[in-house]
Amino acid sequence: MSKVIEVMFKNLSRITIFSGGFGSGKTELTINFALALHEQGKKVRVVDLDIINPYFRTRAVRERLLNRGVEVISPEGKLAGADVPALNPAVWSVLQEHSAEYGVFDAGGGDIGSIILGRFKKYLLPGGYNLFLVVNTCRPYTRDPAGIISMLQSIEKAAGVKVTGLVSNPNLGLETTVETIRNGHRVIVETAARLGLPVVFLGVREELAGDVGIVDVPVLPLKLFMRMPWHDNHNEKTEGLH
Amino acid sequence: MSRVLMKGNEAIGEGAVQAGCRYFFGYPITPQSELTHYLAKRLPEVGGLYMQAESEVASINMVYGAAGAGARVMTSSSGPGISLMQEGISYLAGAELPCVIVNMMRGGPGLGNIAPSQSDYFQATRGGGHGDYRTITLAPNSVQEIIDMMKKAFDLADKYRNPVILMADGVMGQMMEPVDLDDEAPAPEVVSKTWAADGMKGRGHKNIINSLYVVPEELERHNRELGRKYAEIEAREVMLEEYRLDGAEVALVAFGTTSRVCRAVVERARSRGIPAGLIRPIALWPFPYDFIAAVAAGVKCFLVVEMNMGQMVEDVQMAVKGLVPVHFYGRCGGMVPAAGDVLKEVETIWRGGGEQK
Numbered sequence: 177m178s179k180v181i182e183v184m185f186k187n188l189s190r191i192t193i194f195s196g197g198f199g200s201g202k203t204e205l206t207i208n209f210a211l212a213l214h215e216q217g218k219k220v221r222v223v224d225l226d227i228i229n230p231y232f233r234t235r236a237v238r239e240r241l242l243n244r245g246v247e248v249i250s251p252e253g254k255l256a257g258a259d260v261p262a263l264n265p266a267v268w269s270v271l272q273e274h275s276a277e278y279g280v281f282d283a284g285g286g287d288i289g290s291i292i293l294g295r296f297k298k299y300l301l302p303g304g305y306n307l308f309l310v311v312n313t314c315r316p317y318t319r320d321p322a323g324i325i326s327m328l329q330s331i332e333k334a335a336g337v338k339v340t341g342l343v344s345n346p347n348l349g350l351e352t353t354v355e356t357i358r359n360g361h362r363v364i365v366e367t368a369a370r371l372g373l374p375v376v377f378l379g380v381r382e383e384l385a386g387d388v389g390i391v392d393v394p395v396l397p398l399k400l401f402m403r404m405p406w407h408d409n410h411n412e413k414t415e416g417l418h
Numbered sequence: 419m420s421r422v423l424m425k426g427n428e429a430i431g432e433g434a435v436q437a438g439c440r441y442f443f444g445y446p447i448t449p450q451s452e453l454t455h456y457l458a459k460r461l462p463e464v465g466g467l468y469m470q471a472e473s474e475v476a477s478i479n480m481v482y483g484a485a486g487a488g489a490r491v492m493t494s495s496s497g498p499g500i501s502l503m504q505e506g507i508s509y510l511a512g513a514e515l516p517c518v519i520v521n522m523m524r525g526g527p528g529l530g531n532i533a534p535s536q537s538d539y540f541q542a543t544r545g546g547g548h549g550d551y552r553t554i555t556l557a558p559n560s561v562q563e564i565i566d567m568m569k570k571a572f573d574l575a576d577k578y579r580n581p582v583i584l585m586a587d588g589v590m591g592q593m594m595e596p597v598d599l600d601d602e603a604p605a606p607e608v609v610s611k612t613w614a615a616d617g618m619k620g621r622g623h624k625n626i627i628n629s630l631y632v633v634p635e636e637l638e639r640h641n642r643e644l645g646r647k648y649a650e651i652e653a654r655e656v657m658l659e660e661y662r663l664d665g666a667e668v669a670l671v672a673f674g675t676t677s678r679v680c681r682a683v684v685e686r687a688r689s690r691g692i693p694a695g696l697i698r699p700i701a702l703w704p705f706p707y708d709f710i711a712a713v714a715a716g717v718k719c720f721l722v723v724e725m726n727m728g729q730m731v732e733d734v735q736m737a738v739k740g741l742v743p744v745h746f747y748g749r750c751g752g753m754v755p756a757a758g759d760v761l762k763e764v765e766t767i768w769r770g771g772g773e774q775k
Contacts, residue, residue: 198452199425199594230448230532231592259448259532288455314423314596316432317459348423348596404593405675405754406682 184377184394185216189306191271191279193225193293194343195331196310197318198285201345203234205310205379206282207241208398214246219277221270224250225292227261228284237401261292271299286331293335300337307335308376310343311367313360321367328371341376342368344393354387361390422599427452427591429561430520430584431460433568434492435603439518440466441491443480445473447499448532449588450522454494464603474499478506478519485515486627488614490572494520497538498529500546507581508547511644512629514613516575516582518568519553523587525752533752534587534675539729542583543703550641552648554582554655555702557673561595567700576609578651585702587725589675589754657700658709662688666695667718668764671710671734673699675754676723682757683723683764692768702730710737719743721767723760726750 192209194202206222214220222241224234234241235250242248249270251262270279283289293300293307300307309328311318318324328339346352346360361378368375377394385397424432431453434442442457454470461468471477477493484491495503500521510517523538525531542555554574558564567584575582615625631637659677662684663669672680677698687694697713699706714720719742722731731746738744747763749755 198428198455199423229452229592231588257531257533286455312423314421316422316424316428316456319420319422348421349594351421351596404678405589406678406757 182216184396185213188213188278189304190273190277191281191300191305193281193283193300193305193307194310195283195290195293195307195335195339196285196343197312197315197327198229198289199315200285200310200312200318201347201379202285202310203232203282204398204400204402205343205345205396206234206280207237207401208379208396210241210246210280211244211399212396213278213280214244219275220246221277221279222246222248223267223270223279223281224248225263225267225281226284226289227263227292228289230257230259232402234282240401267296271296283335286327287334290331290335293337297336302338305337306340306376307337308341308343309339310345310379311364313346313363314348314356320363321370324364324367325371339373341374342371344375344378347381352381352384354384354389357384357388358390365392420599420601421596423594424561424565424597424599425452425592425594426558426561426564426586427522428456429564429597430494430568430591431456432599433565434518434572435460435464435466436565436600437490437569437572438604439490439492439568439572440464441484441489442466442468442493443471443477443484443491444493444495445471445477445499447496449524449534449591450494450496450520452591453520453522474502475506478503478510481517481519482506482510482513482515482627485510485517486513486615488611488616490516490576490609492518492520494522496522496524496532497526497535500538500541504541504547507553508545508549508551509629510581511545511547511551511553512549513627514579514644515627516572516579518571518575518582518584520584521586522591523585525750531752532588534589534754535725535750535752536587536674536676537726537729537750538585539702539724539726542585543705543733551644552580552651552703554578554580554651554704555585556582556657557585557700557702558590559674559677559698561593562597564590565597565599574655576611578647579613580647580651586674652704655701656704656706656709658706659698659700661696661698663695663697663713666693668692668694668768669713669717669720670694670696670723670764671699671720671730672696672723673702673730676725679755679757679760680723683760686757686761687764687768690765692764694764699730705733705737707733707737710734711739714738714741717742719745719767721745721747721764723747723755725754
């Protein structure tokens with residue numbers, strides 16, 4: 177674990193929520209952030225709050241995370257794959273916990289996916305939580321500062337909770353290059369400055385993390401968990417699909 | 419031109435906008451809801467109209483109205499919703515109205531589940547509703563292909579005055595891949611539709627949109643005319659992709675999501691010394707019977723891989739005509755075939771085993 181990552185976790189609130197547009201990378205970032213926190217020796221639980229999209233959710237890699245020592249709170253049994261907005265009551269135990277345990281929350285995409293945060297508003301008091309907006313500048317509608325700001329405003333309005341920082345995640349999937357990251361990150365830094373918010377960290381696929389050469393923010397190397405059925409290292413149990 | 423990371427569902431929406439479609443009528447259903455979210459935002463930006471109807475039945479009839487007025491129009495749904503639309507689709511085919519209908523398939527029958535499936539193949543390629551008709555059916559297998567295919571879908575619909583179905587599943591809809599996107603949406607295509615009910619405009623006769631023919635002789639004439647049109651589509655619009663068929667002795671056949679899996683299987687089989695190749699029908703109707711018949715003359719056997727209990731395999735059998743064995747590997751209920759499992763099947767067949775359909 178590099179020093180920069182320790183910086184990222186310094187003074188971290190007990191509750192961290194990842195929000196952002198559909199497909200901004202919230203789930204991968206939630207998983208990697210939680211694992212990095214776990215590797216720092218912290219007790220971490222991940223909460224899957226995605227009630228709007230039945231595919232590629234944190235619950236799909238629940239067992240793999242549990243094997244690494246991180247529990248995922250998501251609907252149990254049949255409800256895990258049902259197209260209903262179900263929550264596991266254990267969500268409240270993470271919010272109400274007063275010990276040193278950390279909760280990392282994965283909200284659904286866009287304003288629609290963030291509505292659910294309003295339900296927990298009374299636990300999300302200023303200074304007591306972090307709500308990060310994950311931004312990928314290669315996604316439609318968050319390609320420039322105006323788009324990112326409009327996404328942030330719609331999410332804050334739906335959630336009733338303020339965003340506390342941006343997470344830079346510029347990528348074109350498997351086609352991502354160092355240039356893709358540098359160009360996108362520049363736009364995100366500019367937007368954050370306009371908003372008066374910090375860029376909390378930059379997510380970079382682990383293969384590229386060493387080459388990206390960005391030093392203004394901590395870099396979190398990402399191990400991708402969601403795989404397609406035709407990828408060589410796909411867990412043969414159709415992970416991510418339901 | 420920009421490189422953008424898109425979900426398949428969004429790409430369907432953007433592809434439609436790029437193809438000049440400005441009207442969408444639909445009703446939400448998993449796993450295609452991002453498509454409606456995207457168009458609800460995108461269509462008003464380009465002067466278009468997005469409307470969430472009160473039901474799928476209403477949606478398809480709104481499509482009928484817009485298509486009858488000459489507009490490029492689309493709707494989308496998943497299995498249960500597409501079933502509700504069948505009456506309207508039959509009317510659209512009967513009245514010869516162009517439109518694009520997207521089916522992001524999910525597990526069935528009945529309510530089934532929301533996981534990926536390819537079990538609406540029969541419904542799409544055999545008509546689906548009542549009466550003698552066909553719908554051109556296209557099955558993309560990448561996000562870039564979705565963008566390009568939307569234009570093709572609208573062009574084919576207009577050219578033949580016929581509904582076109584774009585068929586995929588939740589994997590295609592939810593997966594994200596980079597695509598090339600024009601930065602400006604092109605102006606809506608002005609396709610001359612002399613038959614459209616869009617005002618008299620000095621015309622001497624009324625254009626009437628209709629599928630009612632009370633005189634049997636007239637309906638028979640109409641049916642024969644439609645039949646002639648379908649024969650023309652069958653002759654001209656077969657679309658397929660072949661992959662490593664040179665020297666292939668085991669020919670895999672798969673469409674959409676499973677074709678991506680099978681491509682990986684072909685690679686792995688070849689690296690183990692099994693001469694495998696892949697035929698991917700891009701159009702499911704018209705189906706590439708002639709091409710498959712020609713391949714049958716040079717291979718030892720076929721393996722059809724689908725996410726259903728065996729539907730397209732019947733078309734492959736019709737093409738192969740018993741010349742060589744046709745094997746089938748299917749997963750259903752939302753299970754996606756894993757490349758490793760299909761590879762095992764290829765190895766079993768290669769050693770002389772395997773179940774024939």
